[in-house]
Amino acid sequence: MDKISIGVIGAGAAGYFAAIFAAQNGALVTIIEKTSKSLSKVKISGGGRCNVTHAAYEISNLSKNYPRGEKFMKKVFRHFAVKDTISWFESRMVELKTEQDGRMFPVTDNSRTIVDALESAALINGVKLIFNYSVNGIQKEEGRFIVRSKDRHLFFDKLIVCSGGSPKMDGFNFIKNLGHGIAAPIPSLFTFNTPNEPIKKLMGIAVPDALVKLEGTKLSYRGPVLITHWGISGPAVLKLSAFGAAWLHEKKYNTNAHIRWVSTLSENEILEHLSDFRNNHPKKKVVTNPLFSLPSRLWEHLAEKSEVERDIIWLNLPKKHIHKLVQNLFCYIVRIEGKTTFKEEFVTAGGVELDQVNPETMESKLIEGLFFAGEVLNIDGITGGFNFQAAWSTGYLAGMSANQQ
Numbered sequence: 302m303d304k305i306s307i308g309v310i311g312a313g314a315a316g317y318f319a320a321i322f323a324a325q326n327g328a329l330v331t332i333i334e335k336t337s338k339s340l341s342k343v344k345i346s347g348g349g350r351c352n353v354t355h356a357a358y359e360i361s362n363l364s365k366n367y368p369r370g371e372k373f374m375k376k377v378f379r380h381f382a383v384k385d386t387i388s389w390f391e392s393r394m395v396e397l398k399t400e401q402d403g404r405m406f407p408v409t410d411n412s413r414t415i416v417d418a419l420e421s422a423a424l425i426n427g428v429k430l431i432f433n434y435s436v437n438g439i440q441k442e443e444g445r446f447i448v449r450s451k452d453r454h455l456f457f458d459k460l461i462v463c464s465g466g467s468p469k470m471d472g473f474n475f476i477k478n479l480g481h482g483i484a485a486p487i488p489s490l491f492t493f494n495t496p497n498e499p500i501k502k503l504m505g506i507a508v509p510d511a512l513v514k515l516e517g518t519k520l521s522y523r524g525p526v527l528i529t530h531w532g533i534s535g536p537a538v539l540k541l542s543a544f545g546a547a548w549l550h551e552k553k554y555n556t557n558a559h560i561r562w563v564s565t566l567s568e569n570e571i572l573e574h575l576s577d578f579r580n581n582h583p584k585k586k587v588v589t590n591p592l593f594s595l596p597s598r599l600w601e602h603l604a605e606k607s608e609v610e611r612d613i614i615w616l617n618l619p620k621k622h623i624h625k626l627v628q629n630l631f632c633y634i635v636r637i638e639g640k641t642t643f644k645e646e647f648v649t650a651g652g653v654e655l656d657q658v659n660p661e662t663m664e665s666k667l668i669e670g671l672f673f674a675g676e677v678l679n680i681d682g683i684t685g686g687f688n689f690q691a692a693w694s695t696g697y698l699a700g701m702s703a704n705q706q
């Protein structure tokens with residue numbers, strides 16, 4: 302019997318994984334790439350180190366890191382999850398290490414190691430590559446796919462679309478024309494600009510465990526917060542930007558955020574803590590003795606904002622100012638006016654609607670023999686290796702399924 306031919310659109314992480322697993326099972330596989338290079342994002346990812354995945358071994362925990370696609374990915378991860386990623390790279394002689402925050406990198410700290418592993422696996426399995434071929438149309442005729450560029454066309458029995466995300470709807474036109482619904486692209490993973498807030502002058506300060514909330518929503522996240530030249534950043538802010546992406550987009554990135562600088566304490570507990578300190582150290586100056594292990598510049602700023610006089614001692618601090626200090630510690634309000642792309646790892650939310658794709662196979666529910674994998678789908682993860690994990694898992698499943706049916 303003739304081998305089936307499978308076309309894979311896009312030479313990124315998902316495209317390579319899909320191609321390798323499809324070819325490993327005996328299909329004739331061709332990757333079609335619009336640029337002259339493969340794996341461009343893998344090369345630059347994680348600051349050149351490639352944050353391959355995250356040490357989140359339980360599927361229920363792992364899937365919680367996807368603001369869009371949590372339920373879908375839960376099903377996909379039953380087929381291929383973090384341990385499978387680690388084993389696959391190990392089988393290609395690539396050892397991964399886990400950093401304190403759970404991010405996993407190659408022990409070489411060099412994304413080239415990951416690129417080499419993918420390229421050699423594709424080569425060994427006979428995957429063909431066609432560069433400078435920008436797909437602008439797909440048709441299915443008499444059971445075969447015709448994949449068109451401006452001046453050429455190719456035929457395949459099955460097709461796996463791994464063309465990545467796009468900040469513009471136009472980037473999805475060739476998929477839309479097949480009848481597939483596309484969730485409008487919106488940015489995810491960004492930091493908040495606070496151009497008119499005095500907090501900016503504290504740039505460089507990091508608070509290891511704060512809680513940031515979007516006013517008017519139930520969205521709040523805990524974690525490190527950094528004050529930058531532009532506004533506020535850090536894992537808590539990035540997580541909030543990802544889970545609040547649609548809401549923030551609607552608000553045109555103009556809204557208030559509330560910061561609780563001591564994330565673990567209630568308003569009353571903060572007040573109690575201040576009162577205890579006042580009783581135990583009545584002669585100490587308020588401004589120059591930071592509490593809750595907060596950075597001294599931040600503490601001074603909070604005191605100043607609470608109208609605490611520079612030389613006042615705790616004994617003489619009026620109740621009114623204690624309450625203001627509690628308020629600023631518990632719910633510090635900053636005006637967000639715009640956003641800045643997080644340079645380390647940016648992704649676009651939006652893409653192929655998930656209700657039109659089977660999470661057990663990655664096959665389109667509309668067109669038999671058509672599969673999707675990677676960021677082209679309306680799936681995105683928070684920062685920390687979750688986006689590549691989604692590319693590996695969906696790529697694996699699409700590649701395996703395309704060759705099985």
Ligand SMILES: Cc1cc2nc3c(=O)[nH]c(=O)nc-3n(C[C@H](O)[C@H](O)[C@H](O)COP(=O)(O)OP(=O)(O)OC[C@H]3O[C@@H](n4cnc5c(N)ncnc54)[C@H](O)[C@@H]3O)c2cc1C
Pocket residue numbers: 310311312313314315316333334335336339340341342343345346347348351352353354434435436437463464465466644645646647648674675676677685686687688689690692
């Ligand atoms: C700077 C940066 C750093 C990142 N770092 C990390 C990280 O450390 N960890 C992590 O988990 N995630 C990271 N990400 C996110 C991660 O890179 C993506 O989620 C992942 O690359 C998606 O893989 P993909 O194969 O779906 O898409 P892509 O990698 O975008 O690949 C899609 C490919 O399809 C091609 N293509 C598009 N349209 C067509 C067409 N019409 N015809 C032919 N070819 C086409 C593109 O040229 C591209 O090569 C980072 C992203 C960026 C931008």
